Amino acid sequence: MPHTEIDLYEKPVSSNRLFEGKIINLRQDEVMLPNGRTVTREVVEHPGAVAVVPITKTGQVVLVRQFRHPVGRIILEVPAGKLDRNEKPEDCALRELAEETGFVANKLHKLTSMYTTPGFSNEVIHLYLAEDLVESDQRPDEDEFIKTEQYTPEQIRQMIRSGEICDAKSLVALCLAGI
Template sequence: MLIQNEDSLEETRLNGEQVFDGVLLKVHRDQVRLPDGKTAVREYITHPGAVVIIAILPDGRVILERQFRYPLRRSFIELPAGKIDPGEAIETCARRELREETGYEAAHWQHVGTLHPCIGYSNERIEAFVARELTYVGHQWDEGEFLEILSLSFDELDAAVSAGEVTDGKSLAALYLARKVLAGGGA
């Protein structure tokens, strides 16, 4: 294990304030005591958490979405994902998001890990799942949500990643977390 029980690198919060309260994100500014006793300012975003789903069709293809992401002003190909609602269990969220965004329900779910995509400026965590034995029941997109649903074989997905056509960090990290499960080697 690489992590010690007592962390000699820990920073201690002295005081802080919320400087922005948005619909999704909250921005905070804290003063912290550093390991050497000096102080510093830390700005960070709090996020409710999310899920990402590697949904595998009966023919072995992976369901992906193409959607416009405003901060980068372009469309991206990514795995289905979505925000965890307050008090919602992570698998419940994964089931809801898969159904809403892609129109599929899955009979078999496996949690494959947790990722932290923005550790330098956010507390966001994303729970990754593999979903199998899919049945199409019809999507239920949220108001203002526009998606194109596509499916790729693993070879096509590998080629798209290599060609720079799939660059979404949560999708790439989730595929890495699931590599043993996807190869048939268990969790």
């Protein structure tokens, strides 16, 4: 017999903040399961983020190459960044695009919003398509070392197939953008 949606909810019992950081917080929650058992859940709290698929007037896709410490390697990805406090996702998308690539978008289309890892984090990332780009000055944060590169859609598809483009936000955003 199928469960009703209400049968799936976990009821909060208690919550304990374990860590407060610059980007994330970590808490440990105790919840009651639908069957009455109590279990512990660890939750990474994140303010949210954006990712942008920039397409130039000539149809090239702009990507950034940067070292990602948590995975210990250089990753080729769409421009992305964390939302500032009270920042609208659209404003963040335009800001991150300009900072990381030096391009300003005259057209910005929302593709979707998605949870990145709902098993342990509340992070939501908002995905955008940026078009009608105008070149400006790249202004990465002082702790960002980024190389901007441009590829054709066919090159992008090949890099997805080969695994060179391998992070989830980029894969989803590029697919939703029709690349």
